[in-house]
Amino acid sequence: MSTHSTxxxxxxxxxxxxxxxxxxxxxxxxxxxxxxxxxxxxxxxxQHAFNLAFVEPTFRLALQQSSLLLRDGVGVExxxxxxxxxxxxxxxxxxxxxxxxxxxKGKRVALFGTSPEWLRQAQIPLKDRxxxxxVALDGFQTHSDYLNAxxxxxxxxxxxGMGMPRQELLAAEIANASDRARLIFNGGAILDxxxxxxPRAPEVIRAARLEWMFRLGQEPRRLAHRYLLGGMKFAWxxxxxxxxLGSNNEGLV
Numbered sequence: 277m278s279t280h281s282t283x284x285x286x287x288x289x290x291x292x293x294x295x296x297x298x299x300x301x302x303x304x305x306x307x308x309x310x311x312x313x314x315x316x317x318x319x320x321x322x323q324h325a326f327n328l329a330f331v332e333p334t335f336r337l338a339l340q341q342s343s344l345l346l347r348d349g350v351g352v353e354x355x356x357x358x359x360x361x362x363x364x365x366x367x368x369x370x371x372x373x374x375x376x377x378x379x380x381k382g383k384r385v386a387l388f389g390t391s392p393e394w395l396r397q398a399q400i401p402l403k404d405r406x407x408x409x410x411v412a413l414d415g416f417q418t419h420s421d422y423l424n425a426x427x428x429x430x431x432x433x434x435x436x437g438m439g440m441p442r443q444e445l446l447a448a449e450i451a452n453a454s455d456r457a458r459l460i461f462n463g464g465a466i467l468d469x470x471x472x473x474x475p476r477a478p479e480v481i482r483a484a485r486l487e488w489m490f491r492l493g494q495e496p497r498r499l500a501h502r503y504l505l506g507g508m509k510f511a512w513x514x515x516x517x518x519x520x521l522g523s524n525n526e527g528l529v
Contacts, residue, residue: 280520286330286513287521289340290355293321293347295364302365306376309344309459310383315451316343319444319462320369323351323510324502328440330513335441338448342462346372350485351507355514359521366485369463370476373435376459380433381406388422388446389415389437390467397471398437415439419446426450426458433459437467 296302309316319325319342329336339345347353348368356363377385385407387398392414399409411429413422415438426434434450436443440462447460468474476482477490491499 279516282330283517283520285333285336285340286326287359287517289321289329289336290326290352290359290517291361292340293345293352293356293361295362296346296367297362297364299365302367302372305344306372306379309376310380312457312459315454315456315458315460317447317451317460317462318342318344318346318369319447320346320348320367320464321352322348322368324506325440326352326355326513327506327509332441335444338441338444341448342444351510355510355517358514358518369461369466370469373461373463373466374470376461377402377407377433377435378405382408383432384408384410384430386410386426386429386431386434387412387437387467388417388425388434389439389443389463390471390473391415394468394471394473397473398467399470401470401472419449422446423449423453427453431458433461435461435463435466437463437465439464 296305309318319339321339325339325348329339346367347356347363347365349366353363353366385402387395387402387409389395390398395412395414399412402409410431411425413425434447436447438446443462443464447462450458450460465474469476474491474494477487481487481490491503
């Protein structure tokens, strides 16, 4: 695929983001997700996802075909503003998924991802809050293992915490194999946060939209490449989008 074709597809992916403007709309979104009538995949577009999607067409397609694609992070906010789009509220999975699970008491929840030790730890606070965890598998099983668990145990909600792009590709498989309403979240490190493996940044840092710096300080070896080198790649690709395609749908026809 040519660079120009990739840029067009990435522009369409950014335009695909579902924009939530207010807290009231976010509350309504949570209510609507608990009343779905079909398999529903919730994914998040952040800087890392953008960079992966730029070079991996299958991952790009998985994000594009998500039932709901939400903006996560200041990087994608800047991208949307530069391209003439309203970015709306920041809706990352670390904040949104706990709110939905809190509102979904009584629904059967599957947890797939992270290591066995941290997966066990993640279940403790969830069960203490009334979440009905009916199956938990670590992130080192085969796709068939997860699909068989969903088929056999039939959870209402599936939380995937495997990282990109594996979780998005598995989410699509689960949705395609589901013949009833099922809510599927691509949650990244959400299970590690539930387990207390990584603390959240203080509220003042989150309010300043600098949580990425806090996380970089916690995991410099793993995240330096993603945030620093990845940040430079992201900025260059956004510049290309703006230069080649312009804003407000210029260059897309």
